[in-house]
Amino acid sequence: MAGGTVLATTSDVNAIEAPVTWKAYLICAFASFGGVFFGYDSGYINGVTGSKVFIQIIEGPTATALTGPHQSLIVSILSAGTFFGAIIAGDCAELIGRRLTIIIGCIIYMTGVVLQVASHGLGLLVAGRLIAGLGVGFESAIVILYMSEICPRKVRGALVAGYQFAITIGLLLASIVDYFTENRPDTGSYRIPIGIQFLFGLVLGIGLIFLPESPRYFVKRGRIEQARASLSRLRGQPGTSEYIETELSEIIANEEYERALIPTSGWVSGWANCFKGSLWKSNSNLRKTILGTSLQMMQQWTGINFIFYYSTPFLQSTGAISNTFLISLIFNLIDTVCTPISFYTMEKFGRRVLLIWGAFGMLSCQFIIAIVGVTVGFNKTHTIGTGATATTVADNTAAVNAQIAFIAIYIFFFAASWGPGAWIVIGEIFPLPIRARGVALSTASNWLWNTIIAVITPYMVNQDEGNLKSAVFFIWGGLCTAAFIYAYFLVPETKGLSLEQVDKMMEETTPRTSSKWVPHETFASQIAYSRGKLDRSEMDVERKASVY
Secondary structure, eight states, X not given: OOSOOEEEOOSOTTOSSOOOOHHHHHHHHHHTTHHHHHHHHHHHHHHHTTOHHHHHHHHOTTOSSOOHXXXXXXXXXXXXXXXXXXXXXXXXXXXXXXXXXXXXXHHHHHHHHHHHHHOSSHHHHHHHHHHHHHHHHHHHHHHHHHHHHHSOGGGHHHHHHHHHHHHHHHHHHHHHHHHHHTTOSSTHHHHHHHHTHHHHHHHHHXXXXXXXXXXXXXXXXXXXXXXXXXXXXXXXSOTTOHHHHHHHHHHHHHHHHHHHHSOOOSHHHHHHGGGOSOTTSTTSHHHHHHHHHHHHHHHHHTOHHHHHHHHHHHHHHHTOOSOHHHHHHHHHHHHHHHTTHHHHHHHHTOHHHHHHHHHHHHHHHHHHHHHHHHHTSTTOEEEXXXXXXXXXXXXXXXXXXXXXXXXXXXXXHHHHTHHHHHHHHHTTSSOHHHHHHHHHHHHHHHHHHHHXXXXXXXXXXXXXXXXXXXXXXXXXXXXXXXXHHHHHHHOOXXXXXXXXXXXXXXXXXXXXXXXXXXXXXXXXXXXXXXXTEEEGGGSOSSOGGGGO
């Protein structure tokens, strides 16, 4: 676009963003609502698979438990759908925008819920969970992307942590609904927990219609005035405000800089760019993609979804707990109550520190649970009575209670660190040209490993399969040890930086020195400008290559 139109710039690295307003908080808080149906859809199945009516519909009128293959299929098929949904959503977010992609995900999700409610057997239920999973994949990938791009940098960690908090609320709501419907003598014992999800998708889908699109999406597409209008709504400032012009010029300058480094000529090259560069260079696209995908893998390796997917049937199998539904509800309540701690700690202490010490806390708890369990806890039980009246009870109730307590402490460490931390970091580390696809790949990795763990867990703990009981916590403890080492050597500190400054930090530091880095210049000050203004005549407004 020719002409002398200019935007205000600054060389002050601390003046590239407007003051934070309540409007910004509220917009981001509503966007995080998507986490509710992520959490609910992941959590309700834990109780439903323990429902007598549901078990008999799937397995037959005399069955008392789901078979390992059926339990594995029902739980894992949602995660399989989310894996593909997240990948597809990365392209959609680049083509039609972040906001509209999430809305489409809500529609797909609600369609899957309807099919599940209508089911009266395995086939339609599995199809519904697969389709709902596609919708959750859209939402889980793009809500993180959307929130990371619209949140003010000073509170981005806290606000994106709100997404994990919404996930825990969803898990808690699922536990509450499961608890109050478990003893229903009709199909309401599983249809009510499933059907409630429809409302979550409806609320988010309708609400997003009234929220602004990400200004960074508009800049990537060359729609500068739409980016200005969006930024104005998000920051609560007039479009001509110097705050808006300064932040907009920084986003534009960074996009120009990154596009020069990462040219894109089409759909294939758009995906190929995610894997370019050296594995040994900390700011290469390949290194960032591996960081994002492996970080989400590690989050799943902590074993948290073993607790939220399988705690009810697992505790039932030990015979040591009389009310397993109540214990599962308590676990979810702890997760929900402890996650808001990260709103403060993520901005006070940083992402890297919390991921390191969170992993250390989790591995300590896991090994204690395992050792106590195989010596005097869950694994040591005896039978009272005979025949139909026989019941299994723990040899040492105090040891079992100690294990339950350390599971609760383990959940605290996860909720305050890896739960929100992994989502925050993947939304911050990718440059704009590959951000949508990078976040999509990272989220897909989360769901891939979620699927793998959901598939293999029944074979590890079911009584007629591996029957590991407490010994399974040795596996989770070993994997948490890997997460501890991983966080120390590979996770950079991104606290307090704009998304554009994160790019620069990763270019100039290593993960272990990143916490000491401070921004020293703005992107706008590096490129051509006239009298303190960014000259828009250098920009091709309709950047066709940037579509991909």
